[in-house]
Amino acid sequence: MGSYSLNKVDATGEVTGNVDLEVKVYPIGEPKGNIKAFASVTIDGIFAISGISVIEGQNGLFASMPQTRDGKRGFRDVAFPVTSEGRKGLNEAVLAEYAISLVDLEVKQESTLAKIKEQREAAASRPAPDRSAIKETSKSAKNKNEATL
Numbered sequence: 001m002g003s004y005s006l007n008k009v010d011a012t013g014e015v016t017g018n019v020d021l022e023v024k025v026y027p028i029g030e031p032k033g034n035i036k037a038f039a040s041v042t043i044d045g046i047f048a049i050s051g052i053s054v055i056e057g058q059n060g061l062f063a064s065m066p067q068t069r070d071g072k073r074g075f076r077d078v079a080f081p082v083t084s085e086g087r088k089g090l091n092e093a094v095l096a097e098y099a100i101s102l103v104d105l106e107v108k109q110e111s112t113l114a115k116i117k118e119q120r121e122a123a124a125s126r127p128a129p130d131r132s133a134i135k136e137t138s139k140s141a142k143n144k145n146e147a148t149l
Contacts, residue, residue, distance in 0.1 A: 002097040006089035020044050021090070023097040025054065027105055037101065039063065039094050049079045054098050063094035 001024045008017040022042040028035065037054040051066030067075040081087040 002093070002100060004089075004093035004096070006086065006093075009083065009085055019086075019089075021093050023093050025094065025097045025101040027054075027098065027101045029105070036061065037098050039097065041090065041094065051078075052094060054094060061095055061098070063091045 001022060004021040004023060006019045006021065007015045008019050010016050020043070022045070023039060024041075025037050025039045027037040034056045035053050036056055038050075039052040039054060040048060040050040041052060042048045049066065053064040055062055055064045065077040065080045068078050070076045081090050
């Protein structure tokens with residue numbers, strides 16, 4: 001989860017404060033289409049938007065806001081930034097967090113592979129179990145079952 005701050009701009013273009021964003025991105029391990037991740041954003045700690053998609057488009061990655069069908073076989077955004085600056089800032093925050101999540105995912109995968117390799121090496125260095133005792137136990141159990149019949 002990452003924290004980002006956007007400038008709040010009034011109608012005259014003057015900066016009047018900041019909008020704080022908390023961004024969580026959930027990358028898809030092996031994406032099969034153009035959707036690379038899902039994200040959620042909390043705005044100023046009071047309003048959350050989930051269902052944001054990170055999409056690989058013709059011009060690169062972008063954050064797509066949650067959508068619903070509009071009844072005319074099209075889609076419309078359910079929640080969206082009202083200004084172009086807000087859209088740009090939200091898009092940049094989500095994509096920055098997506099890049100970080102990919103690095104984190106790669107580190108986790110490398111760590112998991114290293115642990116598996118270590119476990120295999122440890123297992124290979126152990127002596128093989130004595131399987132003759134297992135055979136004898138199963139033979140005696142089989143004989144015991146036949147005797148009871």
